[in-house]
Amino acid sequence: MPGSSPTWRLRTPGVLAVAALLVALWLLRLLGADPSKSLTPRPPLTILIWHWPFSDRPPELPRNTCASFGVDGCLLSTDRELLGHADVVVFHHRELQSRRAHLPLDLRPQGQPWVWASMESPSHTHGLGRLHGIFNWVLSYQRNADIFVPYGRLEPHTGPAPPLPPKSGLAAWVISNFQEQQRRAQLFRQLKKHLRVDVFGRAVRRPLCSDCLLPTVARYLFYLAFENSQHRDYITEKFWRNSLAAGVVPVVLGPPRATYEAFVPPDAFVHVDDFSSASELAAFLSSMNQSCYRRYFAWRERLRVRLVGDWRERFCAICTRYPHLPRGQVYHDLEGWFQA
Incomplete structure (x- = not known):
């Protein structure tokens, strides 16, 4: 009909627009269903460890090292030839402190993030x-570090709790470096x-061999x-491995009770600050009955200890945190931050 032609011509652009939108949505859905068809896989992040902690002979670092710790797309290397290409370079402080390792400042690529790593307390860091x-970034046991790596943690556990080891002694202490000026030495003398x-x-x-310590x-x-010193968040393997993992109640001297409670239930340990004297602490420990003692292990019904002592796992954590780390950040007062 002659009168209908203008209406058809007016509606045609709208129909075409809707059709184009539907096609676009269909294509986006296809791409979202299988991104590999249109996106190139991202190369792994290369983390260069300038000097392996406490060793001149680093471990072998196959390409699946981080994958074995549940971290994908992460490559660890100690090959210094990669300095110009590494995504991140890590420097462990003990080797810098002893001058066994030196910073390659003259060769540093512009914009390359450098990580300062240390698991020691401020009292032993110079x-x-x-x-x-x-x-640019810090790897440390301190909770406000860019890459926070504790000595251990509790994680969910299903199934029956492991039985407690049979007990034949009251209290034990393993000490390699006894210094009278340390608070732990003074407290031990009183206790x-x-x-x-x-x-x-x-x-x-x-001395106890590495395989003898926990059974002992x-x-x-x-x-x-x-x-060995009391600092913010400084809770080491003495608590995680020598105590909790061994099935022993830890009597702790370290940061305040609130810090420990950020990591474990409040009834999983005895804190020396809860007592007015060493004699009061001793009386509490020696008079504890079996029922009260077993309550310190209630957490084992739902949680288990996860030790984080392998430097490979610690360095792989950089890749996990990498997308969230602040770009352009620089620690202009590293000493002030660490000792705060």
Whole structure:
């Protein structure tokens, strides 16, 4: 009909627009269903470890190293020839402190992130003053670190709790470096007047092999998880491995109770700050009955200890955090930050 032609011509652009939109949505759905058909796989992040911690002979680092820790797309290497191409370079502080390793400042590619790594406490960390304005990120046990790596953690567990090891002793302590000025040494001197403590380690010429330590301390009700210095978040393997993983109640000397409670239930340990004196602490430990003692292990019904002591796993954590790390950040006062 002659009168209908203008209406058809007006509606045609709208029909075409709707059809184009539907086709576009269909294509987007296809691409979303199988991104590999249109996206090139991202190459793995290369993490260069400038000097392996505490060793001149780094471990073998096959391409699946990080995958074995549940981290994909991450390649660890100690090949310094990769300096110009690595996505991130890590420097462990102990080797910088002892000058076994030196910073390749003259060869540093522009914009390359550098990570300062240390699991030591501020009391045993020196030479930070000469490292200002160099590092972009920090790997540390401190919770506010860019790459936070604790010595251990509790993770969900299903199934029956493992049985507690049989006990034949009251309290144990393993100590390799006994220094009278440390608070742990002073507390031990006071505590042993009121409590039987069996002491092992190089400091008393009773060293324990690596495979002997846990079976030895597991025979005791309590373990003195005394840190060598007291600092923010500084909770080491003395608590995680020598105590909790061994099936022993830790008696802790370290950061405040609230810090421990950020990691474990409040009834999983005994804190020395809860007592007014060493004699009061000793009386509490020596008079504890079996029912009360077993309540310290209630967490084992639903949680288990996950130790994080392998430097390979710690370095792989950089890749996990990498997408969330602040670009352009520089620690102009690394010493001030670490010792705060």
